[in-house]
Amino acid sequence: AATRAKRAAEQARAHDRRRQRRLGKTADGQWVHVGVLKQLEGMGIDGRLAAEALRQHNNKFHPSLHACTDPDSAMVLQQSMAAAAAEAAGGVGAAAGGGGTRRRGSRARRNQRASV
Numbered sequence: 001a002a003t004r005a006k007r008a009a010e011q012a013r014a015h016d017r018r019r020q021r022r023l024g025k026t027a028d029g030q031w032v033h034v035g036v037l038k039q040l041e042g043m044g045i046d047g048r049l050a051a052e053a054l055r056q057h058n059n060k061f062h063p064s065l066h067a068c069t070d071p072d073s074a075m076v077l078q079q080s081m082a083a084a085a086a087e088a089a090g091g092v093g094a095a096a097g098g099g100g101t102r103r104r105g106s107r108a109r110r111n112q113r114a115s116v
Contacts, residue, residue, distance in 0.1 A: 019034055020034050023054075026057075026058045026059055030058065032055055033054065036054060036059055036064070037050055037051055039061065040054075040061075045065075045068045049078070050064065052080060052081050053065075053067040053077055
């Protein structure tokens with residue numbers, strides 16, 4: 001029974017590490033903290049929106065919570081996500097600040113991996 005519990009815990013940690021890689025990094029270069037993301041999701045906040053807030057606010061819980069719950073801040077997050085999605089898709093690069101050029105492996109593409 002102890003071995004089974006240990007294996008389950010290892011699998012959960014591995015899942016969190018994979019999810020963390022998909023979520024990308026914050027503005028200051030840290031990986032998005034999955035535990036903080038889970039807290040925000042547990043409060044009913046959309047995971048993609050919470051992940052974007054954590055990226056922009058360097059994993060800080062309260063500023064990210066405010067960004068997700070304040071209507072004006074949430075709209076800015078959604079616009080940022082939409083611009084990143086357009087850039088990652090090779091669409092409207094100029095709207096995302098890409099000047100019409102497609103950047104492979106860009107942070108924009110990593111940022112869209114928040115829907116895990």
